[in-house]
Structure formats: structure tokens, C-alpha cells
Amino acid sequence: MPEPADSAEPPARADAPVILGDVPGSFPRSVLAERHPALIRKVRDAFPYGPDRQRALDALLKNSAEGVLEPLDAGAADRERWEVWGGSEHFGRSWFDVPFLWSESYFYRRLLDAVGYFVPGPWQGVDPFRPFKLAELDTPEAEAELVALDELAERPAADREEALLLGSLWGNRADLGFRLGAGGDGTATDSPLVVDEGEALRSLFAGGTLCLVADNSGRELIPDLLLIDHLLSGRRVERAVLHVKPYPYYVSDATTADVVDALRRLTAATGAAGASGHRLWSAMTDGRLTVRAHPFSCAPLPYADMPDDLRREFAGADVTIMKGDLNYRRLVGDRHYPATTPFAGTTAYFPGPVAALRTLKSDVVVGLDPRTETALVADRDQRWRTGGTHALIQVRR
Numbered sequence: 001m002p003e004p005a006d007s008a009e010p011p012a013r014a015d016a017p018v019i020l021g022d023v024p025g026s027f028p029r030s031v032l033a034e035r036h037p038a039l040i041r042k043v044r045d046a047f048p049y050g051p052d053r054q055r056a057l058d059a060l061l062k063n064s065a066e067g068v069l070e071p072l073d074a075g076a077a078d079r080e081r082w083e084v085w086g087g088s089e090h091f092g093r094s095w096f097d098v099p100f101l102w103s104e105s106y107f108y109r110r111l112l113d114a115v116g117y118f119v120p121g122p123w124q125g126v127d128p129f130r131p132f133k134l135a136e137l138d139t140p141e142a143e144a145e146l147v148a149l150d151e152l153a154e155r156p157a158a159d160r161e162e163a164l165l166l167g168s169l170w171g172n173r174a175d176l177g178f179r180l181g182a183g184g185d186g187t188a189t190d191s192p193l194v195v196d197e198g199e200a201l202r203s204l205f206a207g208g209t210l211c212l213v214a215d216n217s218g219r220e221l222i223p224d225l226l227l228i229d230h231l232l233s234g235r236r237v238e239r240a241v242l243h244v245k246p247y248p249y250y251v252s253d254a255t256t257a258d259v260v261d262a263l264r265r266l267t268a269a270t271g272a273a274g275a276s277g278h279r280l281w282s283a284m285t286d287g288r289l290t291v292r293a294h295p296f297s298c299a300p301l302p303y304a305d306m307p308d309d310l311r312r313e314f315a316g317a318d319v320t321i322m323k324g325d326l327n328y329r330r331l332v333g334d335r336h337y338p339a340t341t342p343f344a345g346t347t348a349y350f351p352g353p354v355a356a357l358r359t360l361k362s363d364v365v366v367g368l369d370p371r372t373e374t375a376l377v378a379d380r381d382q383r384w385r386t387g388g389t390h391a392l393i394q395v396r397r
């Protein structure tokens with residue numbers, strides 16, 4: 001088992017400015033000013049909420065555009081948690097003036113309030129994003145991806161592993177929040193990875209424990225589960241822990257209910273996909289695959305601030321895979337780093353080997369070779385950072 005790394009903040013982290021939402025024309029500002037109102041409209045259209053919920057959605061729309069951040073209601077079970085997570089510092093300020101990670105995360109928490117997710121009543125526990133997540137599982141594209149597994153099953157295990165790893169990586173493009181905005185530029189193809197440390201990652205599959213910190217449900221979670229099945233059934237890992245969100249978040253982020261939906265989708269399939277689904281189901285029932293929904297998974301903070309119990313959990317893993325853009329921002333810190341800042345420095349605090357599998361959908365990136373950065377900028381100015389057209393695999397042992 002690796003020794004816990006030094007938790008002191010590396011200089012790179014402390015020096016780079018935190019990303020805020022206040023710069024006109026910036027990506028964060030477009031998320032707060034355009035994606036969030038679009039999301040409210042979408043959720044409103046998807047459910048016949050009554051007048052009280054409609055009014056609450058109107059209030060959120062207005063507050064998030066021109067108001068200030070306000071504490072959660074007195075009765076909210078997590079009111080104090082949000083104070084500790086930074087609320088006491090940020091409440092009373094504009095949504096645009098606090099760290100982007102903070103205001104964006106708080107928006108999702110407030111959206112759940114507006115739709116009555118946490119309070120007793122007819123809408124308690126009803127995931128406002130569920131219709132979109134379910135629709136994803138039912139597309140011809142999702143079907144084609146499952147059918148393709150039959151052919152993959154014929155290939156040598158090492159090839160299968162590489163394909164499944166890339167499937168899990170590119171599955172991260174399946175992000176419903178991202179599709180609400182100007183994000184994808186429609187030219188997304190599987191371009192060469194801007195950093196490819198896939199081999200280093202695979203060398204860490206040595207029969208121990210894998211933590212996979214999931215991102216989106218549907219067409220990202222299915223390939224994540226297929227990768228886990230491959231690793232468990234080939235004894236590449238002995239045990240896998242899948243971290244999901246304790247409540248709906250960032251539109252399509254996976255919750256336990258989404259894991260069950262994905263497993264049902266797989267077990268209902270024929271051929272290799274169905275077989276995988278049944279193996280995963282058994283792995284969950286016999287404890288080789290466990291699902292965790294830690295409250296910190298929805299925290300508006302970088303993982304450098306993780307609580308001790310979660311730190312111990314990651315310290316006990318032989319490798320932790322962080323999926324997706326948001327987890328990347330939280331892993332390295334949501335800051336304006338020079339793109340060539342070493343990944344190892346920004347993740348030195350992490351208590352064990354850690355890997356990022358991410359398509360690039362926000363400004364943050366570290367660990368690029370200077371030539372790669374120059375070529376990317378020459379080709380598409382800074383759009384490569386946010387367009388979802390590029391991806392990376394980075395590892396810190």
C-alpha cells in the first residue's frame with residue numbers, strides 16, 4: 001500500500017488564482033448566466049410542478065441572476081454543512097463574485113430546494129433530471145455501444161482493457177449539463193489524447209482495490225461499469241468501490257438510483273453486455289463492487305479539503321480514478337494554472353495513486369507538454385479547453 005503523500009499545499013496550487021464567475025465573456029460566466037437559466041427552463045418543462053414549485057423556480061432564476069447567495073432554510077439538514085463548506089464566507093455576495101466551483105455547486109443544491117427534493121411532500125426524492133438520464137439509456141447510440149461489446153469479447157484481454165479504458169474516458173463526453181450550453185462545438189471526434197498515461201494507469205491494476213469516482217450516469221456510467229467488470233472478472237482488481245453522488249447534481253451526475261438503472265439496462269441486454277450486467281449484479285451482491293455516496297462528493301470544494309474518513313478510504317485504494325471534468329477541477333483545484341504546471345504537484349496531497357480520465361470541458365488543465373499546448377492554441381485558440389473535443393489520462397503514482 002502506498003504511503004500517504006505529504007498533505008502540504010504544493011506551491012503551484014497556492015499561487016494560481018482561483019477561477020471566479022465574474023469575467024465577462026468567460027466560460028464560468030456563461031455557465032452561471034446562460035446554462036443555469038436554460039436548465040431551470042428544462043426542468044420546468046419536464047415536470048408538471050404546481051404553483052409553489054413554479055414560484056420557487058422563478059425565485060431561483062431571479063436570485064441567481066441578480067441576487068446574492070443566501071443560506072439554506074433553517075430546517076435544512078445540511079444547512080450547517082454548507083456554512084462550514086464556505087457559506088459563512090460567501091453568503092451575502094453575488095453568485096458571480098465567489099469561486100465558480102462554489103456558486104455552480106450551490107446552484108444545484110438550491111435547484112433541488114426549489115423543486116422540493118428534500119422536504120416532505122409529493123416531490124420529495126424525485127430526481128428532476130431523471131427523464132433526461134433515462135432517455136440517454138434508450139438511444140440507438142447506447143444500443144450500438146452495447147452490441148459492439150460482442151465483437152470486443154473476441155479480442156485479447158489487453159486489447160479489451162485498452163478499449164474499455166478509452167470507452168470510459170470518451171464516455172465522459174456524455175454530459176447533459178454540457179449540452180445545455182455553447183460547450184460542444186459539434187466537431188467532437190476521438191482526437192489524440194493531450195496527455196496519455198494509460199499504460200501507467202494500467203500498471204496500477206495489480207489485484208488490489210480500485211476506487212472509481214464516477215461522473216455522469218447513462219452513457220458514461222455504462223462504460224465505467226463495463227471497465228469495472230473487466231477488471232474484476234480478469235482479477236486485475238480484487239475489489240472496486242464506485243463513488244456516486246448522494247443526490248442529483250450537475251444534471252447527469254450518477255446517483256445510486258442511476259447505478260441501478262444502468263445495471264438494469266445491462267442485464268436486459270443480450271450477448272456480452274448482458275453477461276457483464278449479470279456479473280456486475282453479482283459483484284454488488286457479494287461485496288466485490290460497493291457503491292459509496294459520501295456527502296463530500298457534492299461539496300463545492302477541491303479534494304485537497306476532503307474530510308479524514310474519505311482521505312482514509314482513498315489511502316486504502318491501490319488506485320483511485322477520478323472521472324470527468326468536475327472531478328478534475330476538484331482534484332487539481334479550480335484555478336488558472338499555466339497548462340504546463342506538473343500534475344504531480346497539484347495532486348501531491350492526494351493520499352494514494354490517483355488518475356484522471358477526463359474530456360476537457362472547462363478552463364482548468366495542468367500537466368501539458370509545452371509543445372502540445374502551443375499546437376492546441378495554434379489550432380483552436382483556447383476553445384480546446386472547454387469544447388469537449390479533447391481528452392486526457394493523467395496519473396500520479
Ligand SMILES: O=P(O)(O)OC[C@@]1(O)O[C@H](CO)[C@@H](O)[C@@H]1O
Pocket residue numbers: 031035104172175177178181215216250323324325326327329361362
Ligand atoms: O464533470 P463533467 O460532467 O465532465 O462536466 C461538468 C462540467 O463541464 O459542466 C459544467 C458546465 O455545465 C462545468 O462547469 C463542469 O466542469
